[in-house]
Amino acid sequence: MxxxxxxxxxxxxxxxxxxxxxxxxxxxxxxxxxxxxxxxxxxxxxxxxxxxxxxxxxxxxxxxxxxxxxxEWNSSRFLKGPPTKLFRENLLENRSYITCWAIAGFTNQFMGYANMIYLGFLSDRIPIIPPFGPGPHISRSAGLVPFGRIFNLTRARIELHKPLLEWSDVKDLPSPTSIQSPPDSEREPLGCFSTRPDFDPHPNRVREIVDHLQLDIAYSRVPTQVRLHPSNNREDFLVFPNLAPYIFPRRPRPPPNGHFQFMEASPLGQKLPPDNHMACFDYLYYITSSSDAFEWERSWAPAWVQVGKYLDFTDDLVEIVEGYLRRVFGSSDSILPFIAVHIRRGDFGRNCDKGSDKCFIPLATFKKKVDVMISDLLESKNIHIEKVIIMSDEKNLNFWEEVKEIGWVHFNHKEEDTLEKYGEWYLPIIDIVAQSMATGFVGTASSTFSLVSARRVEDWNGGPIVLVSRSGN
Incomplete structure (x- = not known):
């Protein structure tokens, strides 16, 4: 492999x-x-x-x-000491920091955190990475999962030559599995930026993550000038080089009219301006460095090229997934080259007429792409592919019968007792890690789950990738 x-x-x-x-x-x-x-x-x-x-x-x-x-890049060198009760007690006076929260699925949260890290590099601030929080695909009872439990931050620090902190390095926190809100007396006040469009009166509160970090946050708006299209009050996207000057620690660009527009007081009534020592944002998924809005779709996207591709999975997690692959492929030794397929259905069905699945990309279309890839790998690299594994959120049993008929395999998380052994978070995470080990990848266009897995296969393994659209291209 x-x-x-x-x-x-x-x-x-x-x-x-x-x-x-x-x-x-x-x-x-x-x-x-x-x-x-x-x-x-x-x-x-x-x-x-x-x-x-x-x-x-x-x-x-x-x-x-x-x-x-x-x-050289150990987290302890960028803090005063071990985790403290209040995060401010642990921040070095001569350093500046940056953090954000994230919502939506695991991959979108990963992209938001990678964007935050890249913004930290641009603005000379040390990133402090929160855990992943439950969202539309993970129940609240699953709790949170620390970033460093999934990604090898020790390796990333060495390769990036940059400090990367987690909130658990900075502050004493409750167990990530706890979903209880802290008492008001334990909440720490903080002023942050909201990236919500100008027409939206409220920030993203991201309750589960903020409660876990025991914070009480007031929000101000980012300047309109940092948006991709400033004249559009519904514009979601910000622009990295437009935003960075406003949070640069030394002689930052002054806010328009001398102050940042206040948006909303904290739940405890605090009306705080954006913090200078700890720049913070409610959401950084919608941000780009160019005129392309969804820049992660481009091979040169800097948040991927300069951050994301250096965030390898932990060795422990890789070892777990290698076991899954051996079992599903029926191999007791090494894992032979394979192609991974991701077919997004689930929420894409919202675009279908009721009772119809015609808007879904047929399985046969994916099989054609896989067959071409198998042939190309044999011809161009002399790599013989015998195994194809598919990941999909499709619930229809007829679909899985078709998968079986064409000889593809998939993880049976029920038989593996994944939920019981590792918890709800690991259901998608094990699939994602397995995809990253593939020799080639065929995914679904417009799915970030597919997109980031494709980036990993292409940049980590040098493998071919195809993202299939509804047109079949």
């Missing part, structure tokens, strides 16, 4: 650092042969010639130490 080259790079770096440490500890390398330097963010040794030769009498006495990339 094709895997990311980044994993190989990190494994080599880990071995290099560990081997050097072992040599030093056993005396093979002593202080006379030690390089006075450190590892930079790329894993290369930087030698500081100002320290002089190890044998020079003028050389200062130092304790040899390698600052590994893991240490």
């Amino acid at each position: 094709l895997r990311s080259n980044r994993v190989t790079w990190l494994a080599g770096l880990t071995v290099f650092v560990a081997f050097g440490t072992l040599l030093y500890a056993t005396g093979v390398l002593d202080s006379s042969s030690y390089l006075h330097g450190r590892l930079n963010g790329h894993g290369n040794v930087i030698v500081d010639s100002s320290l002089g030769s190890p044998n020079s009498t003028s050389a200062p006495e130092i304790t040899p130490h390698c600052v590994t990339p893991v240490e």
